[in-house]
Amino acid sequence: MSDTAYALDVAPPLPSEAALPDRTDAIIVGGGLTGLSAALHLTRHGLRTTLVEAGGIGDGASGRNGGQLHPGQRRDQRWLEAHGGARLADALWRLGEEALALVHALRTELKADCAWRPGLIEACHTDAAFAEATALADDMNARYRTGHEVLDHTALASAIGTRRYVGGVRDPHGGHMNPLALVRALADAAHVEGAHLHGGTRAMSVRQTPHGWSVRVTRAGRTHEILAQTVILAGNGYMRGLSPYLDARVMPLRNYIIATERLTEPVIPAGEAVADSRAVIRYFRQDSEGRMVFGGGESFGRGPSDIAAFVRPYLAEVYPQLKDMPIVAAWQGTLGITRDRMPIIRRLSPGLYAGAGFSGQGLGLATFAGKVIADAVAGEASRLDVFSRIAAPPFPGGRLFQTPLAQLAMAWFSIRDRLG
Ligand SMILES: Cc1cc2nc3c(=O)[nH]c(=O)nc-3n(C[C@H](O)[C@H](O)[C@H](O)COP(=O)(O)OP(=O)(O)OC[C@H]3O[C@@H](n4cnc5c(N)ncnc54)[C@H](O)[C@@H]3O)c2cc1C
Numbered sequence: 001m002s003d004t005a006y007a008l009d010v011a012p013p014l015p016s017e018a019a020l021p022d023r024t025d026a027i028i029v030g031g032g033l034t035g036l037s038a039a040l041h042l043t044r045h046g047l048r049t050t051l052v053e054a055g056g057i058g059d060g061a062s063g064r065n066g067g068q069l070h071p072g073q074r075r076d077q078r079w080l081e082a083h084g085g086a087r088l089a090d091a092l093w094r095l096g097e098e099a100l101a102l103v104h105a106l107r108t109e110l111k112a113d114c115a116w117r118p119g120l121i122e123a124c125h126t127d128a129a130f131a132e133a134t135a136l137a138d139d140m141n142a143r144y145r146t147g148h149e150v151l152d153h154t155a156l157a158s159a160i161g162t163r164r165y166v167g168g169v170r171d172p173h174g175g176h177m178n179p180l181a182l183v184r185a186l187a188d189a190a191h192v193e194g195a196h197l198h199g200g201t202r203a204m205s206v207r208q209t210p211h212g213w214s215v216r217v218t219r220a221g222r223t224h225e226i227l228a229q230t231v232i233l234a235g236n237g238y239m240r241g242l243s244p245y246l247d248a249r250v251m252p253l254r255n256y257i258i259a260t261e262r263l264t265e266p267v268i269p270a271g272e273a274v275a276d277s278r279a280v281i282r283y284f285r286q287d288s289e290g291r292m293v294f295g296g297g298e299s300f301g302r303g304p305s306d307i308a309a310f311v312r313p314y315l316a317e318v319y320p321q322l323k324d325m326p327i328v329a330a331w332q333g334t335l336g337i338t339r340d341r342m343p344i345i346r347r348l349s350p351g352l353y354a355g356a357g358f359s360g361q362g363l364g365l366a367t368f369a370g371k372v373i374a375d376a377v378a379g380e381a382s383r384l385d386v387f388s389r390i391a392a393p394p395f396p397g398g399r400l401f402q403t404p405l406a407q408l409a410m411a412w413f414s415i416r417d418r419l420g
Pocket residue numbers: 029030031032033034035052053054055056058059060061062063064065066067068069070201202203204234235236237238239240242255256257295332333334335336355356358359360361362363364366
């Protein structure tokens with residue numbers, strides 16, 4: 001069985017570069033969409049850029065996510081307005097639009113074979129969730145002319161091939177794609193344009209010196225210090241111990257996906273991606289090869305040893321007809337979630353930046369965060385300033401209590417989902 005279904009369709013990763021520099025203008029920790037986009041855009045701004053990645057480029061969440069590209073922010077416009085005011089909510093909507101436009105511009109410019117398909121559907125599991133989604137759709141249509149379409153039970157059932165949901169909303173603006181293809185295209189472009197990408201290289205510490213930031217890295221058992229004026233922390237849910245600020249605010253959460261063999265008949269006739277309204281979300285789509293790519297289940301601590309067996313019941317619950325479908329790939333990834341589910345895209349101190357905590361909506365926003373941070377490093381900080389206005393509260397109880405508290409919260413959410 002393959003790791004991700006995406007690796008079945010995309011070329012292998014770039015080989016790692018050999019020599020690590022002693023000095024560079026900017027060093028990026030993390031080779032996912034945030035880090036790669038930052039590397040590409042910093043290079044385009046003329047900075048000497050070094051990226052270190054503990055594993056392989058794109059092996060984090062970026063190369064193994066659900067591939068759903070959502071407009072806006074992880075929190076909806078109503079929530080944003082209630083928590084930050086109308087002006088900030090509007091500004092964040094516009095930045096969300098820019099994030100989508102950036103992904104489309106990059107995949108076109110870099111000729112990334114992403115198999116893009118438009119259309120997202122939110123499937124509501126309770127009457128209350130459907131009422132809320134309907135009201136929000138009306139609001140979005142009135143305010144931003146988004147073209148949201150409300151689907152009653154019957155219309156939704158024919159759109160997504162299951163009668164398990166009460167109703168839903170179709171968003172023509174979002175869509176889905178092979179995320180690994182975007183990762184690879186970004187990595188290739190950054191490399192070709194002069195960024196130095198080092199896989200298998202872990203950052204162990206970041207400290208300020210009178211001459212700039214010093215990042216200590218290890219690679220194949222050897223330690224190396226790199227001095228840079230700018231450091232970008234882009235390790236997201238996989239990064240611990242480099243920044244107490246991020247450790248207190250970004251919690252790792254594992255999420256699981258399976259891909260079935262190609263289905264002979266399409267179950268989602270117009271080919272949209274679907275995400276449901278549960279707190280422990282199910283999200284699914286048929287990919288360009290006709291496989292059902294289905295995400296369901298999450299854990300904070302150790303995950304299941306048999307991912308296919310763990311996710312299959314979620315698939316069977318939504319699509320009973322697929323319960324015995326052979327599975328060709330089963331994988332997990334770690335996302336970084338924040339307390340209020342809003343990303344942390346900001347300058348932590350002079351020369352030190354962070355892009356993290358996308359809370360399950362990073363395909364567009366992480367790619368954008370890399371550019372926003374690179375632009376800020378080059379002197380254009382207006383977008384970074386907007387993201388910096390989002391409150392970034394720490395999780396209660398500090399690092400030690402994060403996992404037990406999160407497990408309690410998750411148990412509560414799954415009970416709430418079951419009770420409706
Ligand atoms: C299973 C799953 C499904 C998802 N589905 C969706 C979806 O459908 N739509 C969507 O928009 N978002 C989705 N997401 C979220 C999305 O994938 C992430 O928000 C996004 O990829 C974050 O990109 P990133 O570059 O910040 O982090 P990552 O891609 O996680 O990259 C971080 C990298 O940093 C490296 N690293 C960490 N610490 C160090 C260190 N000390 N030294 C060197 N390297 C280090 C890690 O090895 C990792 O490769 C999903 C996430 C998961 C896990």
